[in-house]
Structures are given as structure tokens and as C-alpha cells.
Amino acid sequence: MAGCAKRCKQGLVKCVLSLYKLVTGTLNKDKIDDDFELSIVCHRPEGLDKLEAQTNFSKQELQVLYRGFKNECPSGVVNEDTFKQIYAQFFPHGDASTYAHYLFNAFDSAHSGSIKFEGFIMALSTLLRGSVREKLTWTFNLYDINRDGYINKEEMTDIVSAIYDMMGKYTYPALKTDTPKQHVDAFFQKMDKNRDGVVTLDEFILSCQEDENILRSLQLFKNVI
Amino acid sequence: MASGVAAWLPFARAAAIGWMPVANMPMPIAPTEKNKRADELIVLNVSGRRFETWRNTLDRYPDTLLGSSEKEFFYNEETKEYFFDRDADVFRAVLNFYRTGKLHYPRSECITSYDEELSFFGIIPEIIGDCCYEEYKDRRRENQERLMDDDEDKKDAKLPNMTFRETMWRAFENPHTSTMALVFYYVTGFFIAISVLTNVVETVPCGATPNTKEVTCGDRYTVAFFCMDTACVLIFTVEYLMRLFAAPSRYRFMRSVMSIIDVVAILPYYIGLVMTDNEDVSGAFVTLRVFRVFRIFKFSRHSQGLRILGYTLKSCASELGFLLFSLTMAIIIFATVMFYAEKGSTSSKFTSIPASFWYTIVTMTTLGYGDMVPKTIAGKIFGSICSLSGVLVIALPVPVIVSNFSRIYHQNQRADKRRAQKMQKARLARIRISKTGSSNAFLHSKRNGLFSEALELTSSIEEEQHLSKNQSLLESQHHHLLHCLEKTTNHEFADELCYEQSYLEGALQSYPSQSPSLSSQEGMTGTCCTRHTKRNHAPLPNSSIPTCALSHTHPHHNLQELSTIHIQPLNTSRSSLNMRVDEPARLNCQSGTITTAIISIPTPPATTPESDAHPPPPGPALQNVVKVSAL
Numbered sequence: 001m002a003g004c005a006k007r008c009k010q011g012l013v014k015c016v017l018s019l020y021k022l023v024t025g026t027l028n029k030d031k032i033d034d035d036f037e038l039s040i041v042c043h044r045p046e047g048l049d050k051l052e053a054q055t056n057f058s059k060q061e062l063q064v065l066y067r068g069f070k071n072e073c074p075s076g077v078v079n080e081d082t083f084k085q086i087y088a089q090f091f092p093h094g095d096a097s098t099y100a101h102y103l104f105n106a107f108d109s110a111h112s113g114s115i116k117f118e119g120f121i122m123a124l125s126t127l128l129r130g131s132v133r134e135k136l137t138w139t140f141n142l143y144d145i146n147r148d149g150y151i152n153k154e155e156m157t158d159i160v161s162a163i164y165d166m167m168g169k170y171t172y173p174a175l176k177t178d179t180p181k182q183h184v185d186a187f188f189q190k191m192d193k194n195r196d197g198v199v200t201l202d203e204f205i206l207s208c209q210e211d212e213n214i215l216r217s218l219q220l221f222k223n224v225i
Numbered sequence: 226m227a228s229g230v231a232a233w234l235p236f237a238r239a240a241a242i243g244w245m246p247v248a249n250m251p252m253p254i255a256p257t258e259k260n261k262r263a264d265e266l267i268v269l270n271v272s273g274r275r276f277e278t279w280r281n282t283l284d285r286y287p288d289t290l291l292g293s294s295e296k297e298f299f300y301n302e303e304t305k306e307y308f309f310d311r312d313a314d315v316f317r318a319v320l321n322f323y324r325t326g327k328l329h330y331p332r333s334e335c336i337t338s339y340d341e342e343l344s345f346f347g348i349i350p351e352i353i354g355d356c357c358y359e360e361y362k363d364r365r366r367e368n369q370e371r372l373m374d375d376d377e378d379k380k381d382a383k384l385p386n387m388t389f390r391e392t393m394w395r396a397f398e399n400p401h402t403s404t405m406a407l408v409f410y411y412v413t414g415f416f417i418a419i420s421v422l423t424n425v426v427e428t429v430p431c432g433a434t435p436n437t438k439e440v441t442c443g444d445r446y447t448v449a450f451f452c453m454d455t456a457c458v459l460i461f462t463v464e465y466l467m468r469l470f471a472a473p474s475r476y477r478f479m480r481s482v483m484s485i486i487d488v489v490a491i492l493p494y495y496i497g498l499v500m501t502d503n504e505d506v507s508g509a510f511v512t513l514r515v516f517r518v519f520r521i522f523k524f525s526r527h528s529q530g531l532r533i534l535g536y537t538l539k540s541c542a543s544e545l546g547f548l549l550f551s552l553t554m555a556i557i558i559f560a561t562v563m564f565y566a567e568k569g570s571t572s573s574k575f576t577s578i579p580a581s582f583w584y585t586i587v588t589m590t591t592l593g594y595g596d597m598v599p600k601t602i603a604g605k606i607f608g609s610i611c612s613l614s615g616v617l618v619i620a621l622p623v624p625v626i627v628s629n630f631s632r633i634y635h636q637n638q639r640a641d642k643r644r645a646q647k648m649q650k651a652r653l654a655r656i657r658i659s660k661t662g663s664s665n666a667f668l669h670s671k672r673n674g675l676f677s678e679a680l681e682l683t684s685s686i687e688e689e690q691h692l693s694k695n696q697s698l699l700e701s702q703h704h705h706l707l708h709c710l711e712k713t714t715n716h717e718f719a720d721e722l723c724y725e726q727s728y729l730e731g732a733l734q735s736y737p738s739q740s741p742s743l744s745s746q747e748g749m750t751g752t753c754c755t756r757h758t759k760r761n762h763a764p765l766p767n768s769s770i771p772t773c774a775l776s777h778t779h780p781h782h783n784l785q786e787l788s789t790i791h792i793q794p795l796n797t798s799r800s801s802l803n804m805r806v807d808e809p810a811r812l813n814c815q816s817g818t819i820t821t822a823i824i825s826i827p828t829p830p831a832t833t834p835e836s837d838a839h840p841p842p843p844g845p846a847l848q849n850v851v852k853v854s855a856l
Contacts, residue, residue: 064264065235068233068235069233071324071325072233086233087237087240090233090234090237103240103243106243120236123239124235124236124239127239127240127242128235128239135242136246138242139242139243139245139246142243143243143246159247160247163244163247183247183249186249187246187247191246204246208246213248213250213251213252214245214246214248216251216252217245217248217251217252218242218245220242220245220252220254220255221238221239221241221242221255
């Protein structure tokens with residue numbers, strides 16, 4: 001009963017207020033202004049020298065990378081939607097949004113919701129110029145969605161499904177529904193040494209270092225920049 | 226893949242490392258860049274304004290001029306930049322396309338120049354961004370309408386072989402094309418006016434005779450009015466039948482609005498003729514007379530303003546429909562309210578809701594006749610709200626209709642102005658003069674050119690230089706080109722005057738002109754009017770050209786002046802060769818002109834220059850000459 005009265009009073013106040021706004025002609029305030037204020041967030045990266053010291057890139061390469069970054073994100077930060085959009089442009093056949101989401105989380109180590117240029121560059125430095133161990137650690141963090149230090153089957157299934165989603169519908173041979181699951185099983189077969197149903201970082205690194213193919217493919221993108 | 230995100234490709238490839246542990250198979254080998262060079266700046270010089278960009282930026286779109294190797298054609302080795310002789314302002318938009326991936330249309334640019342620049346740089350306009358696409362399309366449509374208007378004006382032109390039917394249709398559609406059409410146009414207009422006037426005057430009460438009641442003029446002078454009506458209807462019927470006959474597509478004509486109006490205008494008369502004696506339908510007959518007033522719509526063929534109004538109403542059909550609908554809604558609402566408000570009052574005129582409709586309409590349109598007035602207080606309150614809202618509801622769609630009318634009216638005015646401009650005789654004359662001026666220049670210079678060639682023979686360099694100073698290099702090259710064409714076709718350029726004169730000259734000189742051709746092979750002979758050099762450019766037109774260039778008088782006079790005029794150009798560059806050739810010719814010609822009488826020239830004589838190879842037989846030319854003496 002008391003709640004009812006309170007609601008009535010609130011409703012009455014709102015009515016009177018809107019009537020007042022109607023009379024004074026300020027009923028429809030521009031909603032656009034509110035949105036606009038949010039988007040003026042700018043970030044400038046640290047100095048070029050500092051970044052050069054922190055990463056494995058040369059000044060030239062940093063310049064090229066920053067120019068590309070700034071072109072697409074003039075405000076200096078990438079939020080998740082923009083990230084997904086950019087990544088989707090490279091995979092037009094399928095749906096890259098899920099994998100992009102996981103990637104974003106992997107890049108955004110601080111979980112701030114946006115990637116700044118420094119974070120971007122650090123991750124790239126690891127991926128392209130880092131040691132094998134660093135690369136594998138980064139990949140482990142990508143697979144470990146909840147960051148608990150273990151990769152379990154569900155997480156892996158999510159990742160693998162996301163990768164298969166990027167392929168799209170039209171593949172040869174045609175995708176079956178349990179293809180991701182089979183893939184995950186094969187993965188666990190290889191990686192999970194002690195058969196406890198989860199993969200730890202050490203198990204992961206050890207198994208990868210045993211596999212020639214993986215080692216070779218990790219060196220594939222050395223000369224990307 | 227959008228090239229705007231090409232910069233992120235390295236990142237996407239790096240992120241692919243995330244797939245590696247999951248993959249079961251070895252990865253393919255990565256492509257390596259053969260000649261990986263550091264990104265360099267390119268300087269693009271567009272009409273003096275320098276733009277600089279990275280090479281990679283331009284490489285994003287390899288199927289355009291700047292992105293492909295086509296730009297190497299514009300590379301300037303000395304200044305190490307790419308030079309384009311194009312508009313720098315439009316180039317800004319083009320370059321921004323490479324930079325941002327979006328093509329914008331600068332509103333201040335002319336649409337045709339923009340299109341030209343885009344096609345030059347190999348960019349299709351369809352990729353214009355959404356922000357500018359509407360504007361681009363609108364301007365493009367306007368431009369095409371303008372071109373279409375121009376084409377329509379050309380349609381007025383009389384085609385060479387029009388059948389009688391087509392001529393008649395053209396006369397009907399465009400009265401200004403011939404006097405007959407104009408007469409017809411005014412006659413029909415006059416009769417429409419007469420007909421409408423008769424209909425109006427028919428109902429005026431005129432001069433009552435004292436003992437009877439007032440009669441209308443129509444009843445008093447029945448015969449006169451009937452005759453007038455018959456005459457008008459006859460004219461209209463004839464006109465309609467003629468249009469029907471002349472129409473290119475009779476079915477389409479019969480469906481058109483104007484023909485329906487025509488039919489509706491004349492039918493009542495015929496129906497009246499058919500059933501005059503039947504009393505029962507005479508009431509219906511009287512109703513039919515109302516349709517006679519539709520004759521006034523026939524004026525729309527005569528008045529462009531009426532047509533525009535009709536077209537406007539047609540194009541604003543949706544606004545009008547909305548107006549009608551909203552009015553109906555408001556009328557029903559207010560009528561209901563007023564009825565129930567006034568139900569209580571005694572002797573209220575608001576007897577039913579439909580009866581209240583009348584009050585509502587009169588109030589909403591602010592007419593306020595006062596035949597129905599609310600008496601209760603509630604009624605008065607609602608009545609005032611009704612009149613206030615009426616003003617609003619009616620005023621809302623009116624600006625839309627007005628703006629539509631204004632746009633169409635201005636379009637029509639613009640079309641009329643353009644047509645008037647084209648008719649401007651002075652402007653046309655100036656254009657014609659400038660066009661002929663350039664061709665005269667060629668003929669003029671050809672004359673000089675001939676002499677310069679003659680000079681080459683005698684290698685008098687000073688005079689050659691004197692001549693060539695008067696001509697720019699471009700001009701001389703152009704003239705040389707035209708000259709080659711002449712040589713190729715064995716014909717020469719001449720203007721009308723020269724052509725006429727060469728007719729007449731043919732009689733005078735056709736015979737001797739043949740011998741010069743013979744002599745061209747043998748050498749110079751002292752025959753009349755051999756004033757061509759060894760190269761034998763063109764004996765006859767040679768003579769005609771100086772004539773044309775220097776005199777525009779009557780051809781006969783020209784012949785007399787022929788000899789003197791011939792000398793003048795020769796004076797400019799006297800060569801011994803020419804002298805030798807012409808002197809006897811001059812003398813002969815002089816005598817020739819004085820004594821020769823041109824009788825007739827049935828066919829054009831040898832106006833065609835003989836080639837060096839074989840001269841045309843003198844036979845035909847000889848036949849042309851009827852009587853030529855003093856040779």
C-alpha cells in the first residue's frame with residue numbers, strides 16, 4: 001500500500017514535470033548531445049623511444065603500425081565493436097565475431113573494455129618477435145577464457161567452434177555438427193598429459209614443443225611487418 | 226576486404242598464431258615480399274599544387290590510375306614527381322578516397338567536371354559514401370533533366386520527310402511551328418471562350434416583357450443560343466476528329482486527359498440532340514448541360530500556367546490526400562462532440578451528427594456563416610477549440626503544395642529561358658562566325674603555305690621565315706595535317722563562296738585549266754591561269770582561294786577582279802618560277818576576263834585538283850563550256 005502511494009506520487013511528479021516542459025517548450029531535449037560527450041575520449045601513446053625500448057619493433061615499424069592504427073581508430077583506442085568490425089572484414093565468408101571477442105579479451109589484458117595502442121603493440125611484439133615460450137603463453141591465455149590457469153573442455157570447445165564459425169557455411173567437405181567436438185577431443189588427447197581433463201600451462205608448452213608442426217608454424221609470421 | 230583496414234592485416238595475421246596449437250596439419254608457407262622496400266613518400270603535383278602521400282596508400286586500390294602502373298606515364302624524371310594537369314580541388318576528394326576509403330562529393334563542384342575527374346582517375350562513382358550519395362544522385366538527375374529538356378527542344382525541328390499526318394500532329398502540339406497551326410490555335414481558343422460565355426449568359430435574366438415573368442436570355446433567344454452552341458460544338462468536334470486522325474497512337478490519345486475533356490465537352494450537345502422530345506429524361510438532360518462547363522478546361526492546352534497547376538496537384542496527391550483525411554477525422558470528432566454538447570439545449574439546430582458536420586466544416590475553415598451557433602457553454606468551448614484546430618490542420622499541408630508548385634514553375638521558366646536563349650540570333654551568328662573563322666584561317670594559310678612550298682624550291686630562306694613567323698607551330702602542324710588529308714582525297718577544302726566562284730570560273734578556265742594539268746607533267750607552259758608551281762597543288766581552287774579570301778562580292782565581279790587579285794598574293798612571295806609562270810597567264814587572263822562571256826555551266830567543272838599522277842581528261846570540262854572566247 002505504501003509502495004503504491006509512493007509510485008503514485010512519483011508518477012504525479014513526472015506528469016507535472018512533463019507538463020511544465022510542455023508549457024515552456026523544452027520537452028524534447030536533444031538526446032544526441034549526451035551521446036556525443038562520451039565519444040570524446042582520446043588517448044595518446046607514450047613516446048616512440050619508450051615503445052621501441054619496450055617492444056621488439058624498430059622505429060620505422062612502429063610508425064607504420066601506428067599510422068594504420070590511428071587511421072582506423074582516430075580516438076586512439078579500440079573498443080570491442082570496432083575490433084569486431086575490423087576483424088570481420090578479413091573473414092567475409094563466416095562469422096568472426098565470437099573469435100574476435102576472445103581475441104579482444106586476450107589483447108585487453110587489463111580488462112578495461114578498450115585496447116590502447118601500447119597494449120596492441122605489446123601483443124604484436126610478443127606474437128611476431130617473441131620467443132616460443134612467450135608466444136605459447138599468449139596463446140594459452142587466449143584459450144583460457146576465464147583466466148583460471150586451466151583450459152577445460154568447454155573453453156576449448158568454445159574456441160574451436162569460434163574458429164569453425166569463421167569458415168562460414170559453405171565448406172568442402174561440409175561441416176558436420178560434431179566436427180568441433182572431434183577436434184577438441186583430438187586436442188586433449190595430445191595436450192592433456194596426466195588425463196585430468198584440464199590442460200595447464202606447462203602441459204601446454206611441453207606438448208607444443210614436442211610437435212614439429214606447431215613449432216614451425218609459430219615462426220610463420222616473422223616477417224609480417 | 227576494405228582497403229581501409231589493410232593496415233590491420235599484419236595484426237590479423239599475427240593473431241592467427243592463436244590457431245596454431247589447435248591445428249593438426251602443417252601450415253602453408255607464408256608469401257614473402259620479393260622487393261620489400263620501405264614505405265616512401267610520393268609527390269603528386271596537380272596543376273601546381275603538391276600532394277604527398279605514402280606509396281602504400283595509393284597501392285590500396287590497384288585498379289585505379291594512381292594505384293596501378295598507369296601513373297608511371299605521368300612521372301616527371303627531372304622533378305621526381307607525378308604531374309597531373311587536372312583540377313586540384315577535385316583531386317582532393319580523389320586522394321581522400323585513398324586515404325580514408327570513402328569517396329565524398331564536394332558540393333561546390335559541377336557534377337560533370339566531377340564525373341570527368343573520376344573517370345580520368347579510374348574511380349567508379351558508385352562507391353560514393355552514403356553521406357554524399359543522395360546529393361550526388363540529385364545533382365546527376367537534375368543534369369540529365371536539363372539534357373533531356375535540350376533534346377525535347379530539338380524535337381521541335383522539322384524532320385525532312387514528314388508525312389501529312391505527322392505534320393498535322395506536330396502542328397497541333399506546337400502551334401508556333403507554322404502559321405496555319407497558329408491560326409488554328411487562336412480560332413479554337415476563341416471558340417472556347419465564346420462557348421463558355423454563351424453558357425454563362427444563357428442563364429442571365431434578361432429584359433422581361435412587362436406582362437410575363439422574368440425569363441432568362443437563353444429562353445428568350447433560344448434560336449440564337451442554339452446556333453452559337455451548334456457552331457462551337459461543330460468546331461470542337463472537327464478539332465477532336467482531326468487530332469484523333471493525326472495522333473501517332475490513337476489508343477494512347479484517346480486515353481489522355483485532354484481528349485477525355487474534349488469528349489465530355491461535346492457529348493451533352495449530341496445527347497441533347499438525340500433526346501429532346503422525351504420529357505422524362507429532360508431533367509437528366511438539364512444535368513448534362515452542366516458538363517458543358519468542362520469546356521473551360523480546354524483552355525489548358527492554351528495556357529501553360531494551368532498545365533503547371535494541374536501537374537502540381539497531381540504530384541502533391543499524397544499531401545492533398547493527407548489533408549483530406551485529417552480534415553475528415555477532425556470533422557467527425559468535433560461534430561460528435563458538438564452534437565452531444567448541444568443535445569441539451571432547446572431548439573438546437575444540431576439535430577444529428579451529420580447535421581453537425583456542416584457546422585464543423587464551416588467553423589474549421591473559419592467561414593463562420595452563423596446559421597448554426599452553439600448555445601450551451603460546453604458547446605461554445607468546444608466550438609472555439611474546433612475553430613482553432615481547424616486553422617492548424619488546414620495550414621499544415623499547404624506549404625508542401627506551394628513548394629512543389631514553385632519548383633515546377635521555376636523549372637518551366639528555366640526551360641523557356643533556355644529556349645529563348647537559343648533563338649537569340651545574335652548569339653548564333655557570333656558562334657557561326659567564330660567557327661568559320663578557323664576554317665578560313667586554314668584556307669588563308671594554305672595560300673601562304675603554297676608559296677612557302679614554292680620558296681622551298683628556290684630556297685629563299687628569308688622569305689620563308691617571314692611567312693612562317695605568322696603561324697604558330699601548332700597551327701602549322703594542323704594545317705599540314707589538313708593538307709595531307711587533301712592530298713589523300715584528291716579534294717580540297719573550299720568555302721561556299723569559292724565553290725560558287727569556281728563554278729563560274731570553270732567556264733572561263735576549264736579548258737586552259739586542263740592544259741595546266743598536262744603541263745604539270747611536262748613543265749610550265751604559258752597558258753592562261755597556270756599559276757601553280759611544279760608541285761601542282763591545285764590550279765583551279767588555287768585561283769579561287771585568293772578570290773574568296775580577299776573578296777566577298779558578287780561572283781561576277783570577282784571574275785573581273787580575278788586577274789588583279791591573282792597578282793596580289795603572288796606579290797607576297799615572288800619567286801622566279803612563279804613569275805615565269807604567271808606573267809603570261811596574267812596577261813591572258815586579263816584579256817580573257819574582259820572578253821569572255823559565261824554562258825552556262827551545266828555541271829561543276831574541274832574543281833577537283835588533278836593529282837600529280839594523272840590529270841583528268843579535258844574532255845568533260847570542254848563539254849561544259851559553251852562559249853569561251855578570247856583565249
